[in-house]
Amino acid sequence: MDHSHHMGMNHTNHSSTMPPSHHHPTSASHSHGGGDGNMMMMPMTFYFGFKNVKLLFSSLVINTAGEMAGAFVAVFLLAMFYEGLKIARESLLRKSQVSIRYNSMPVPGPNGTILMETHKTVGQQMLSFPHLLQTVLHVIQVVISYFLMLIFMTYNGYLCIAVAAGAGTGYFLFSWKKAVVVDITEHCH
Secondary structure: OOOOOOOOOOOEOOOOOOOOOOOOOEEOOEOOOOOOOOOOOOOOOOEOOOOOEEEOEEEEEEOOHHHHHHHHHHHHHHHHHHHHHHHHHHHHHHHOOOEEEEEEEEEEOHHHOEEEEEEEEEEOOOOOHHHHHHHHHHHHHHHHHHHHHHHHOOOEHHHHHHHHHHHHHHHHHHHHHOOOOOOOOOOOO
């Protein structure tokens, strides 16, 4: 980052174990967002490394190949769990539907005939245990999704692969149970 626009500042380069070419000039009297004056840039390109990789929290830093392997497995399992949670929520929603209403409407058929198309409308009560459970699971799902996004945004290749592979494996393992609705009256495929 170019800080040449700051006149009279004493800038020095500090080497770090961050990904290659991510050194940030600092000054005791000038820093962006941190009070310690020793802030490092976040990488903005993909890299494969395991030195000084911060994972979600400043106190959770990966520094060895073993720690990266452990983080890979944990992130992989978290992404798998996320996919399983999505499918489980859909299944719970189907089981908790309390009111079912059928609506029929006429649609034009071949040779001037009229066909009746039936739609099923389902509902759920707002003040019920199933809806409360769905709400709690939704909050958990949102938090996990943001964690996975932030992990991917570390731009660490190993962690990005763990997110993608875990999500793919989770989808493969859990989504085959997912009900697929096929509308046989749909003519535009």
